[in-house]
Amino acid sequence: QQQVKQSPQSLIVQKGGISIINCAYENTAFDYFPWYQQFPGKGPALLIAIRPDVSEKKEGRFTISFNKSAKQFSLHIMDSQPGDSATYFCAASGSSASKIIFGSGTRLSIRP
Amino acid sequence: DAGVIQSPRHEVTEMGQEVTLRCKPISGHDYLFWYRQTMMRGLELLIYFNNNVPIDDSGMPEDRFSAKMPNASFSTLKIQPSEPRDSAVYFCASSLIPYTDTQYFGPGTRLTVL
Numbered sequence: 361q362q363q364v365k366q367s368p369q370s371l372i373v374q375k376g377g378i379s380i381i382n383c384a385y386e387n388t389a390f391d392y393f394p395w396y397q398q399f400p401g402k403g404p405a406l407l408i409a410i411r412p413d414v415s416e417k418k419e420g421r422f423t424i425s426f427n428k429s430a431k432q433f434s435l436h437i438m439d440s441q442p443g444d445s446a447t448y449f450c451a452a453s454g455s456s457a458s459k460i461i462f463g464s465g466t467r468l469s470i471r472p
Numbered sequence: 473d474a475g476v477i478q479s480p481r482h483e484v485t486e487m488g489q490e491v492t493l494r495c496k497p498i499s500g501h502d503y504l505f506w507y508r509q510t511m512m513r514g515l516e517l518l519i520y521f522n523n524n525v526p527i528d529d530s531g532m533p534e535d536r537f538s539a540k541m542p543n544a545s546f547s548t549l550k551i552q553p554s555e556p557r558d559s560a561v562y563f564c565a566s567s568l569i570p571y572t573d574t575q576y577f578g579p580g581t582r583l584t585v586l
Contacts, residue, residue: 403578449514455571465515
């Protein structure tokens with residue numbers, strides 16, 4: 361009930377391509393779904409987040425797609441750039457759940 | 473604002489020694505979180521504080537771990553005695569709201585227990 365399953369574990373994308381990372385959660389009490397980006401030697405930093413009242417949120421080249429019935433959400437990075445190379449973590453949390461659970465992370469490499 | 477500040481950035485110690493990690497949250501943030509990151513277990517929430525009071529310590533692995541927040545601008549995570557399996561990167565994060573708002577992470581402390 362408390363897991364957040366993230367896939368793939370690693371991903372290599374050509375520059376200019378679309379990077380897609382998927383997550384699935386179990387606890388229906390979760391109502392906040394952030395994505396964090398982490399560069400080597402740094403702490404995670406919030407990239408974009410979504411709440412379940414919308415099915416999609418876009419910020420620049422980054423889009424979250426959310427499927428409440430399937431309990432799945434995904435991160436799409438359009439026109440992927442070498443500077444996007446990092447580890448990405450999805451998370452699920454909520455006040456009623458009183459938890460924040462992180463996915464296992466995806467190491468993204470963008471080839472120039 | 474300087475962001476969340478953690479010290480030391482790297483710590484190497486021997487098994488059995490006491491280790492103290494330090495954190496200064498962003499001013500005005502009422503919530504402070506301690507996380508542990510390892511390859512095997514990913515990012516795990518250990519404990520969090522609200523207004524200096526520990527709210528949920530269910531993630532603390534065992535009694536060897538303890539955390540305190542004596543005031544709004546300082547928190548410590550202590551491991552006594554340390555063991556090699558405690559080797560990890562420990563992050564401190566702070567936020568205005570606990571679970572539905574941005575958490576701002578510090579740079580982390582890389583702990584190696586020999």
